[in-house]
Amino acid sequence: MELFFLGTGSGVPSKERNVSSLVLRLLEKSGRTWVFDCGEATQHQILSTSIRPRRIEKIFITHLHGDHIYGLPGLLSSRSFQGGETPVTLYGPTGIKDYVETSLKISGTRLKYQLYIEEIEEGFLFEDDAYHVEAIKLNHGLESFGYIIKEKDKLGELLPSRLSELGIEPGPVYQKIKDQEKTTLDNGQVILRKEVIGPPKKGKRVAILGDTRYMPGLKEKLANVDVLVHEATFASEEEEMAHDYFHSTVRQAAQLAKEANAKELVLTHISSRYQGESIKQLEREAAAIFKETTIAFDFYQHHIK
Template sequence: MQITFLGTSSGVPTRSRNVSSVTLRLPQRAEFWLFDCGEGTQHQLLRSELKTSQLRRIFITHLHGDHIFGLMGLLASCGLAGNVDRVDIYGPPGLNEYLKACGKYSHTRFSFPTQVHTVSPGIIYEDEEYTVICGALKHRVTAFGYRIVEKDRPGRFDVEKAKALKIPSGPIYGQLKRGETVTLDDGRKIQGKDLCGEPEIGRKFVYCTDTVYCDGAVDLAQDADVLIHEATFAHQDSQLAFERLHSTSTMAAQVALSAGVKQLIMTHFSPRYAPGNNIGLEDLLKEAQAIFPKTKLAYDFFSYEIPRRRVPELVVEGR
């Protein structure tokens, strides 16, 4: 699972930062998911190593322009390219009507199937590998955050060891791979866990923007491996944050601390903190790290590989 930031500015683009868009690449599926789609996102995709033919799902947090103005253009270009099989789009009420109006007045028809799913808090998508959960945030309009949970996978099955134990191949291997205990024809009981490596613990990715500090963000981010959280304002501008229902750097850090996340990556920065101004983004980073040291600043085209978790070691009494 690899995160790539395509846009990290808030409200308007700057010379070095486009407006909101983040991708989550799932290499084992040869596909990626897109979170928000501000104006110019398709240009950012062209400048990245991602292929639009692998776009499969789009998750929209809310209907402000800096998060959706690039959506229709991206979908239209994918249609003209003819290299996308299907796209499922998830977002708040009104998103489907917005896309229908764009299509109607621009006379645009997609050459591939699309489906818009209107979300509400809870599980909004699940398959054999991933669960996607939606949670309400606190902004000036209806806004949601998203939590992607990778399901645990059993460890690698040791075929050579199975052969050495003279375990006949076939359906029995499947049972052992799933960790089951199997009784062989000769009476031996074989435990699947003895033939499998350590299980791979599923990773958790959470995306929260736009929002002021709220319990909803903390709940959504619980025990996440990576939390992407907006940090529009510096701490000294917290009054602006409360008025506009955005977060400061310290609010983002407090969410990460309260939720027990492994890594915080801040994004959605106000252009007021551009180089040369009295307060810069490095100041926002210091503010956040004073509360939550495992904090990074996102920038356009920054990529981050979410590391796999190790199986927790058993605590043995007396040690």
């Protein structure tokens, strides 16, 4: 899985950082693409990347502040112009349906693909054969959600030494043995997959949170995530301001990552007051608490290890 940060600023766009948007690319199935938030000009940002709007299959909105949704009608509409024909499901807080349907209706926009809109509540959202997604409630003045994406455990690798002990030479039969629980070979020999396969590969867990005050109580829900994407609108010394504006500081985000025993933390939604040297200062503040921290910037790509 790969994260592409398209917009990493807070509130209003600046020359350095556009407003919020983030893409999660699920590598194993030919570039399934999920978008998290869609601030103004997200589609312009996409133009500078290898992301293909027609590959977008799901869009998750954390909350309805303008810096997270003003790019949505444009992106949906352009996807149609660019030949996107497969359905898209949009998840977001109550009000997202009204916003999108009204924007499309009054601009006379007719999409050539099916758009499903689901207004969500906290808890389970959906699962398919490879992923499970749930929403958690945050604290941001107006309803705001975080999304926890869990990749299901995957089959282990075939063990060539075991197969060769059974007298099976490498070839197309390997794939057959991996694809089914029990394979009967041409010579009548029966191979049980569980006897020739290594341990399952643990699926990754990624948490992408919307804007929020520091919520220490989230540490259980976020326990052991591989990557936590958390907002850090302010420097550590601005705790009072962060509280007043329903945002978090760098230190608070790092503290949550540490308490949740996350493997990595990526900070985004950075106020435009921090640039150049002061970004380095934010990095130092975070690293003092949680070493594996990265401060995202526009077009930053994060490979989930």
